[in-house]
Amino acid sequence: xxxREGLLERVEQxxxxxxxxxxxxxxxxxxMLANDQARIxxxxxxRGEAWTLPALTGLAAGSRQPELWLTIEVVGxxxxxxxxxLVNGVGxxxxxxxxxxxxxxxxxxxxxxxxxxxxxxxxRVTGVxxxxxxxVLGQEVTSENGIARFGLVDSGGx
Numbered sequence: 823x824x825x826r827e828g829l830l831e832r833v834e835q836x837x838x839x840x841x842x843x844x845x846x847x848x849x850x851x852x853x854m855l856a857n858d859q860a861r862i863x864x865x866x867x868x869r870g871e872a873w874t875l876p877a878l879t880g881l882a883a884g885s886r887q888p889e890l891w892l893t894i895e896v897v898g899x900x901x902x903x904x905x906x907x908l909v910n911g912v913g914x915x916x917x918x919x920x921x922x923x924x925x926x927x928x929x930x931x932x933x934x935x936x937x938x939x940x941x942x943x944x945x946r947v948t949g950v951x952x953x954x955x956x957x958v959l960g961q962e963v964t965s966e967n968g969i970a971r972f973g974l975v976d977s978g979g980x
Contacts, residue, residue, distance in 0.1 A: 890977060892932065893949030895921040897962065904938025905945075908969075921948065932957065932972040936965040945970055953977045 854860040896902040902917040909930050915922040926932065936943045946962045956976040963970040 888951070888953060890926045890928070890951045890954055890975065891923055891949070892926050892947060892957070893921060893923045894934070894945050895948045897944040897946050902943060905943060906935045908933040908935055923949065926975045928975055928977040930975045932975060934965065934970040936968060936970055943970070947972065
């Protein structure tokens with residue numbers, strides 16, 4: 823009988839601790855949602871759930887993704903120093919000459935920021951790595967004081 827009472831007391835104590843811990847976690851989570859800085863951190867962590875890490879995708883085990891490159895040239899100019907190639911909205915290269923070559927990955931959004939020019943600028947894809955199915959070799963886009971979009975890089979893989 824004493825053995826059974828001792829077991830019941832231990833179970834009751836464990837349940838009490840679990841309830842108290844649950845209430846504390848509830849209070850902390852509610853505080854985090856009410857606090858602006860903590861809420862920003864939570865949204866940052868939430869966005870990170872979709873990130874893939876090389877160790878999880880097999881790259882750490884020795885399999886390597888092929889390097890993919892694009893070459894884009896400005897049409898009808900020797901350079902366009904104010905124009906910048908954007909990969910996923912981040913500056914990747916400037917047209918110091920009439921041609922730039924830069925590294926890309928499948929799913930990258932390729933754009934050219936032409937906001938530094940008032941006149942019409944055209945850009946053409948003059949080189950693609952083997953395996954890239956979009957943008958295609960020879961694809962041309964034109965912009966007037968804005969963003970010229972080549973679109974998403976597709977390598978035809980799964």
